[in-house]
Amino acid sequence: MNHIHIIQSINPSIHPSIDPRQDMTTMKPRLLKQSKILAETAPKIKLLLHQTNNFKIIPDALRDKIQQAQAQVQAQAHVSPPPPPPPSRTSQKASILVPIIHVTPSSSSTAIVTTPSILFTTRSSQLTHHANEISFPGGHVDEEDDNCVIRAALRETREELTRHDDDGNGNGHGHGHDDGNSNDDGDGNDSLDVYDFDQGIEVLGTTESIPSMKNIPVTPVVAYFKEEFTAEMIQSLFPGNESEVSRVFTVPIEELVQIEGEEPLKRLGAGVNGPVYHCVHGKIWGLTAVVLKPILDRILIPVFLTPDDDVHVDVDVDVDVVVDSESKL
Secondary structure (H helix, E strand, C coil): CCEEEEEECCCCCCCCCCCCCCCHHHCCCEEEEECHHHHHHHHHHHHHHHCCCCCCCCCHHHHHHHHHHHHHHHHHHCCCCCCCCCCCCCCCCEEEEEEEEEECCCCCCCCCCCCCEEEEEEECCCCCCCCCCEECCEEECCHHHCCCHHHHHHHHHHHHHCCCCECCCCCECCCCCCCCCCCECCCCCECCEECCHHHHEEEEEECCCEECCCCCEEEEEEEEEEEEECHHHHHHHCCCCCCCEEEEEEEEHHHHHHHEEEEECHHHCCCCEEEEEEECCEEECHHHHHHHHHHHHHHHHHHHCCCHHHCCCCCCCCHHHHHHHHCCC
16 A cells, blocks of 8 residues: 655654654655545546546626626726736746545544545734634645646645644754744643655645636646545644644534525625635635535535446546646646
8 A cells, every 4th residue: 555654753751763963854754544535536537637628616797797897896996907917926826625535533533534625724813914713725826826726726725734843844843943833742742743745645636716706817727635634633734834724624524514604795795795714713715615515516426425336427438648648728
């Protein structure tokens, strides 16, 4: 069975054979178990994503409403066009990652997990825009992304889920440093784990881009984590970059289906409603909910909550070729 390596700092008092001066990257890694259910369902998700050309997120009528609202905002502003983007951005476009993750109960839990989950972040209260809101990890496409929305989504996910002193590729620097986010066991023993994002996340495909209220096209990238995690492991491996994220959490797909509601999209005028999900961590709404609903309805529910006989996929689609071509977007 294949495993993904996780670098884990080790307390020398417990493991006297470990030299405390030894470089962290040379220490024995902890192993994560591969998720069998996600490995088996990944091909089906790819097929459903690519059955229709350019998987649509929002209906044309709603897209028209968004464009009207954008035009109204610009007309009311009575200001000159915004300045060009900073040099680090190759274009005005952005992407988000919709991460599917297999969360298993801890050894002390009696809960039964029937479906995988979706990973979300709560944005930091220190941010100027959309502070404290629940969102998918993501951001603008930067020069280092080579103008690729998939690379941007993966880079932003790594940056948002990990602490600022960890680059997310096995090069952590957590020793002797307490910034309030360390996983201290109460005896001063840092238990920092570093996750290998490059090896641990597999991209399944993209959907159509949708316009933000600033009229920046945002491309959702659907992906999954290859391993199984407990809630405790998620807290340890993905503590969040405190300058951007205040919390990283997951919600089971089955629960999202059960709590789905709707509310007026006030920015788009009277009579326009959008999806909303009230979970224990807060309200999932706005662009995040608009992206989530069609992926739930047309991808995740058919794959995880519908009997196999009721799910139709076009087996003639070569999804590996399609995904490979999308990596150049």
